Structures are given as structure tokens and as C-alpha cells.
Amino acid sequence: MDDTAKIKQFIVDEFMPDMSPDELDSDFDLQTGGAVDSLGLLKLVAWMESEFGVSVDESELGPDSLRTVDSIKAFIDERREPANA
Amino acid sequence: MSESLADHFAQQAERQPEAPALIWDGRAISYGELQEMASRAHAELEALGLPADRPVGLQARKSPEAIALILACLKAQRPFLLPSIELAPETLAKLFGQAGAGQVVSPADGPDGAVGPGEVAPDEATEAQWPPAGGVGDIAFMLTTSGSTGLPKIVPLSPGAIHHFTDWAASQFEIGPGTKVLNYAPLNFDLCLLDIWTTLKAGGCVVLVDQAKATHGGYLADLIADNEVDVVQSVPMLYRLLIDATRESGGRFPSVKQVITTGDKIPATSLAQLPDLFPNARVFNVYGCTETNDSMMHEFDLSGGEVPAKVPIGHPLPDVDARVEDEDGAPVEGAGTGELLVWTPFQTRGYLDAARNEGTFVSRADDGQGERTYYRTGDIVRRHEDGLLTLEGRTDFYVKGGGVRVSTQVVEQAIEEHPDVVEVAVIAVPDEMAGSKLHAVVLPQPDSGFNGMTVRKHLVGRLARTEMPGSIQIVTEPLPKTSTGKIDRKKIAPPQDRSRVAG
Numbered sequence: 082m083d084d085t086a087k088i089k090q091f092i093v094d095e096f097m098p099d100m101s102p103d104e105l106d107s108d109f110d111l112q113t114g115g116a117v118d119s120l121g122l123l124k125l126v127a128w129m130e131s132e133f134g135v136s137v138d139e140s141e142l143g144p145d146s147l148r149t150v151d152s153i154k155a156f157i158d159e160r161r162e163p164a165n166a
Numbered sequence: 167m168s169e170s171l172a173d174h175f176a177q178q179a180e181r182q183p184e185a186p187a188l189i190w191d192g193r194a195i196s197y198g199e200l201q202e203m204a205s206r207a208h209a210e211l212e213a214l215g216l217p218a219d220r221p222v223g224l225q226a227r228k229s230p231e232a233i234a235l236i237l238a239c240l241k242a243q244r245p246f247l248l249p250s251i252e253l254a255p256e257t258l259a260k261l262f263g264q265a266g267a268g269q270v271v272s273p274a275d276g277p278d279g280a281v282g283p284g285e286v287a288p289d290e291a292t293e294a295q296w297p298p299a300g301g302v303g304d305i306a307f308m309l310t311t312s313g314s315t316g317l318p319k320i321v322p323l324s325p326g327a328i329h330h331f332t333d334w335a336a337s338q339f340e341i342g343p344g345t346k347v348l349n350y351a352p353l354n355f356d357l358c359l360l361d362i363w364t365t366l367k368a369g370g371c372v373v374l375v376d377q378a379k380a381t382h383g384g385y386l387a388d389l390i391a392d393n394e395v396d397v398v399q400s401v402p403m404l405y406r407l408l409i410d411a412t413r414e415s416g417g418r419f420p421s422v423k424q425v426i427t428t429g430d431k432i433p434a435t436s437l438a439q440l441p442d443l444f445p446n447a448r449v450f451n452v453y454g455c456t457e458t459n460d461s462m463m464h465e466f467d468l469s470g471g472e473v474p475a476k477v478p479i480g481h482p483l484p485d486v487d488a489r490v491e492d493e494d495g496a497p498v499e500g501a502g503t504g505e506l507l508v509w510t511p512f513q514t515r516g517y518l519d520a521a522r523n524e525g526t527f528v529s530r531a532d533d534g535q536g537e538r539t540y541y542r543t544g545d546i547v548r549r550h551e552d553g554l555l556t557l558e559g560r561t562d563f564y565v566k567g568g569g570v571r572v573s574t575q576v577v578e579q580a581i582e583e584h585p586d587v588v589e590v591a592v593i594a595v596p597d598e599m600a601g602s603k604l605h606a607v608v609l610p611q612p613d614s615g616f617n618g619m620t621v622r623k624h625l626v627g628r629l630a631r632t633e634m635p636g637s638i639q640i641v642t643e644p645l646p647k648t649s650t651g652k653i654d655r656k657k658i659a660p661p662q663d664r665s666r667v668a669g
Contacts, residue, residue, distance in 0.1 A: 097638075099640070099661070104617050105619060106619060110626065112631070113626050113631065114623070115622065115634020115636075116622065116634075118631065119381040120381045122381075123381060
């Protein structure tokens, strides 16, 4: 499963269980859309850290970070450690 | 004795200029400093050339500068509207328009900034309810609360009402010079009348929680412990976060002497752990709303390790009048069930838009008091033999989640605006963190390709974040109906856990 698909799967499982991953638009604003609130953001960050090995410091998160699936993927790409393979 | 908050604050600044007034971002701001900041804000405010006969619109997120700006408005005796910054910009613009605000201002964005225009301007097309019938002399704060239709309702509060409330709160919770009070709530919540305004009037120190970190349990635990906080007031979520954050470390908060839970029903599991977390504290459940401020209170006895099955709202505060009425408006005397109506010395004189008072603020003859205006809470209560009140349900569509009152009717109406929606019902389902979460069930036009994403995208800009449904179920059959053909929300099934709902 590619990274975007993984992210979408996590988001729907955790925050929008009525939807399937392919129904989720990659540019949908998860925060103004009410799907991810401040608690949800903590869950998301914890998952990103464990799933992709990125370490996220609270101070790195600006108001526009992690609002859409696309921006989550971009955030991970910028910070992930070199692939194990 | 002056009723003005600004005067009392100024007195404290004179008496103890070095004493800490606010703790923010790890540093203390003294009474003297805050007084200077307020004076500067006052000068900057006046330099904006605001009209003298209109209220000020405040677009402000919690910060020392925002508090200084509010103090400046109080000092200038300029009524101000302080709505939630979570609202959509269009809604904010309309609210400022309705309040008749001359201009919207925002506080300095830091020690080097200045008071300036807000991002939003008052909407000219919205009918201004200013000046209101009943005059403007008696309005200090204006807060907002959710309505079941249209815009949130603007609630004006008089200096007298605030004076009475802050005096009661200081006395009840022993807030005086040096008392450290946590402020967890956002700046526009009426809880701040205790956390911030009672404390500053009484010469205490407000330990401000940064809204951006309001869900970081570790930060919150450290803030309370490091500052040796005396008084904590919050919706149940804070206590859940503290319990989770200290689970492994076994941390406790021995400095805290008063714990107040309010806004939502506190889950039994959280309540049971409060004596461990706060071994030296009295624990209270306080019931109230923006229109009346606090009206009822119950002190828990958790020493025996038992929590009550139903969390009581308790007894009326001193000088508060509480009535229980049956469906015909007749008083229920002694033990029984009915709607709770309250009169408090701290209540609003009515919504700024007086047309919205109808049916909510009602006149009742009271033995020995003549006629009084009571507020219909919409809560159904049971009065027990000893006079204790417990909450039994609602009479209307309001639910509380995260301390914010949301109207399920407003959410339904917003969803219904989508052309492909045939029927919709929104219900509240219990949530341990938020109190309640909203679940929407939608019957769309067949073959419209309508799904959860359609609803969510449609609602962006129509509803505030706190009003968004947490879960959405798309169905293909009409919703259950009552015998009179209305949607029967009681028959709507709550969402399945974690599984894709068929429909």
C-alpha cells in the first residue's frame, strides 16, 4: 500500500469510520472539516511517528501543517529517515 | 463600593504592583505590568477613532495582550462583543454586524505589537440590534451562545451582574491576593468570569493555559504542578487529560484546594479518580449557562470511594431562585420532575436581539418578590426529597460537547441545504472525552453519488468546527417517524463502532 493510501486508511479508520479511503479527497481540509480536532492531531502525530519513523516536535507544527492528506504526506517525506532497504 | 471591574483591578495594581497577575508562557506578568499594558491598549484603542456610541468588536485569542485590551475596554466603559474565534469568518462578521460594532479590533500580537483592526469587519447587511431597547448604559461584556436557528445569540452582561458573580465566586472558592487560579477555558467562555475576572479583581494570579496546547496532558500537568495552582475550573476533558498524563508517573496535585467540574456531565471514571489526583481539594459540580452564569452547585463527598450514579447539579447558589415546572408551567413542589427555570443575580437582562427572548425568558410571580424574569434552561430535572436536583434530559435540541452548546437542529438544517439531501437527523452520542459527539444520518437522492465526504465538504464554512458531526451514516430507507409524521430521533440507532455502516 503506498504512503498516501496508508494515510487515508488511518484517517478514515480513526476519524471518519463511515467512509472508505478512496472517498477521501487528498486536499480536503481535515481541521475545518471537523474530522481532526486538537486531540485528533495528537493521535495523528503519534501514528506518523510510529508508522513512518519520523519524529515530530510540537514546535514544528504550524497552523497549516497536517491539514490535508497531501500535506501530511509532504511532511512525512521531508522528515523521514532513509529507508531501511 | 464601585462595581467596575476596571476600578477593582486598578486598586489591586496600586496595592501590589509587584505581585503576579498572569502566568503566561513560563513567565509572570505583574499587576503593575498588566496595568501598563492596559493603559497602552487604551491609548491605542482611542487612537483608532472608534465611534463613541457603538460597541467594540473584539477578535481575540487568549493572551496577556487580549486581557489588557479587555481591561482597556472596561476602563473606557466601551461595551464589547467577544465571540468565539472558532466561528466561521462570515458568522463572525454577522455577529459583529448584529451587535452594531463600529469596528472590529484585535489585541497586540505580542509585547512589541499594537491594538489594530481585526481580520473580520462587521457585516453591513446584518440588521444591527444597537442601541438595544433598555439602553446601553448597563452593558459591559457581550458573550455569545448557540441558538437553535440562525446566528449564535448575543448575551449582554451588566457591570452589576459581573460584580455580583465575581464577589460570590471569590468568597465561595477562597480567591484572594496570591491565590493561583488556572484558566483552561477559551477567552470568550463565561467560565473566564471566574478564572480570569474574579481572580484579577481579588488580587490573585491567573495561570493561563495556552489554547494551542489545551490537549497536551503533560504540559497541563506541569503547569498546574510548577505553579502550585490553588483553584481549577474546567469541563471534564481537562481531568481526563490529567488522569491519562499522570497514569504512569502517578503524579498528583497536592496544591489544588478547589476543583470545579462544569459544562458537561463528568464521566464516573474521571470523577472516581479526582480524589487521587487532587488529594487536598474540595470537588464541586457547578451548573450554569452563559445567560445566567452559575445557578446550581453540588459538593461531592468522594472519600468513601463511591461516585453517585447520577451526577447531581445540587442546590441553588445563594440568592438564586430555582423553579421546577411541569409541562403546563405549573410549579412542581417537593419531590418530582420537570423543567428547571432559574433566576440569578448574575443573569443577562435578555438577548441583545430581544425577539429571541420570547419563550426563553419568562415572567413568573414569586411569593414576596413580585414578578421576576426567569430563564427556561430547557433541562429536565428531578428534585429529590432533600431538595437535591439531578439532570434527567433536555426539552429541546441542545447538546453539550467540549463545554460548548450545540444545536442539533442547526446542524440538521445546514446538511439539509444540500440539494441532494432528502432527509437528515442528527443525534448526540456519548463520548468520554468530549461529553457528546454528533452523529448524522442522511437519506440522499438515489444515484446522487452522495457520501460522507459530500456532507463534510458541504458543511465547511456553514458550521463551526465544534458543530461538525463526528460520524455520518448514509441510508437508503426513509428515517423512522413518530405517529404525527415527524422524524423520531429516539429511534435512530447510534453508530457502530469502527465498522463501515451499510446503507
